[in-house]
Amino acid sequence: MINFLKKATLFATASLLSTLIQAADTFNVAWSHYTGWEPWAYADEKGILKKWADKYDIEIKLTLVNDYIESINLYTGGKFDACTMTNMDALTIPAVGGIDSTAIIIGDYSNGNDGIVLKNGKTVKDLKGREVTLVELSVSHYLLARALDMNGMSERDVKVVNTSDSDIASLFIANENAATVTWNPPLQQVRNSKGANLVYDSSKIPGEILDLMIVKTDADERLKKALTGAWYETMAIMSKRDKVGKEAIQFMASNSGATEAEFNAQLKTTHMFYTAKEASELAASGDVKKTMEHVRQFSFDKGLFGANASSPDFVGIEFANGDVLGNKKNVKLRFTDKYMKMAADNKL
Template identity: 30%
Template sequence: MRSFRKFIGAAALALAAFAAPASSTLAAEPLKVGYSDWPGWVAWQVAIDKGWFKEAGVDVQFEWFDYSASMEAFGAGKIDAVTVTNGDTLVMGSSGSKGVMVMLTDYSNGNDMIIGKSGVKKLADLKGKKIGLESGLVEHLLLLNGLKKANMKDTDVEIVNVKTNDTPQVLGDAAISAVGAWQPVAGQAMKGSPGARPLYTSADQPGLIYDVVTVSPTSFASRKDDWAKMLKVWDRVVAYIDDPKTQPDAVKIMAARSGVPPEEYVRYLKGTKLLSAVEGAKVFKDAEGFGSLYGSSRYADDFNVKAGVYKDAQDVKAYIDPSIAAK
């Protein structure tokens, strides 16, 4: 899941792409979606392998990326949509790569973690210590949420900017006391550092991190019916994964995409609360707090401003379109 990067270089390209008029030629093209290694997004692999998009009458082309690279591709107008966190949608928009969140896939329910190495038992033990994570990334948000609950300040720790995929190696550095990562990278970090353990996870604040499909405004406006069909396919995916009879097959498919054993991958599902269309529609209701996409996004926006990810607060409502989710 997931990076607060600056997309200044891609902004001009993105804006130009979004300003381009829709045409019948464009409409004939497949919907291009960037996805990356997070259980709530790898779940799409079930529909890909099963051929469910064709059955639904919609042509969708999924492209596999590292998370940050998927955001850069979206910013450059190379894909129509990207699977990201709600907070990262705001970050992309702040630098010109505007997108709208049109469907939810899940909320993180334990798979995002602040991991302490052996001997570190709680967040308070990190005072004055170095923590390796991608600065401004969703794990940064998670960390600050945890520090606040522990009556600590962000200045009580030192952030070392590290790419999420590099955190397993970084946790072995004697100078680093903890890292921030999500599954499956988090599991790799703990495997490679005996005695390492989660100190704070997204299960400690359900609804803090929502995972969404963010679409370019031009594509959504011109092909809303196709995006609605894709949402219906997602509902089928969730049902297949949640059904005890078919879950083993789903896990096998997802594990193969991520390159981990199925028995390991099944544990990741417990840390990701997949949201059906009905469940997602409830979260799309405008309300405060972490039970709402709006409330969670406002919290993320406040974090982004205070952390200096971008300067001015964003109009959160402009980044959310519940029209197909509410159907």
């Protein structure tokens, strides 16, 4: 009887240990629909993500979260180890929330993939006095502020209506006097609706809206390497004009709810960094620091750093060369070229 109990105890202990080890080697990654992030779905579907996870003896679970802001909130709350998001949202949600995060991949920058569209108007100045639907305090809000400022206006000239990105297109189409700020794929839907005019887009501020893979800074190195490897293998496939490359584009288009022609049109307004070398060079340059200076000033002005922040220096942002904007004792957002450079040098 004693031997039986010993064996049972040993078995239970071994099972618990096995479960804990398995849990420690399993990582959760969130993404949401956007032209520049559709490759993640392809990498998952075609086994590329699993291939790289297996290389590092881990498991990666990729989850689509249809509400973009909710995906970031879930990441900030601890449900995910990594998440796709823009540079501004990485600063104003997880970083301000105290979550130390690192941008390991700069996938692209919006070069017309975010835009302002309205009916019954042809210029930004025609927004005056109107309601504008957008995801409040997101990059859409940032784009609106930049557009208004460049046209001698301010946010006092419009009424911002906070709207989920999943509802923006349908609400715009249904409203005869609509005005909205959004990103692709809903941007393409609203642009193609009757009476719609695109009056401003992110090509006017190139390089300011960066689309990233954000990972908890203290996350396992294997996760960071596996994600980077899977991404650039997918980029290599996607950028080719052969049969496999075309099939990849067709998959991404279908998965996003677009036709192949529509998706290719969206790619034209997305400055994709198809090679790790190009992306790592951007990360190592001073351009990211200049961009984040704009972003942190806007974020502070909008109160996105919270009531306790007395200046834009409240949160520290570290760059690939070690420079820090803001509080060096409260660095919560980091940009690195480490993993992209490893991919470029075939050292993953």
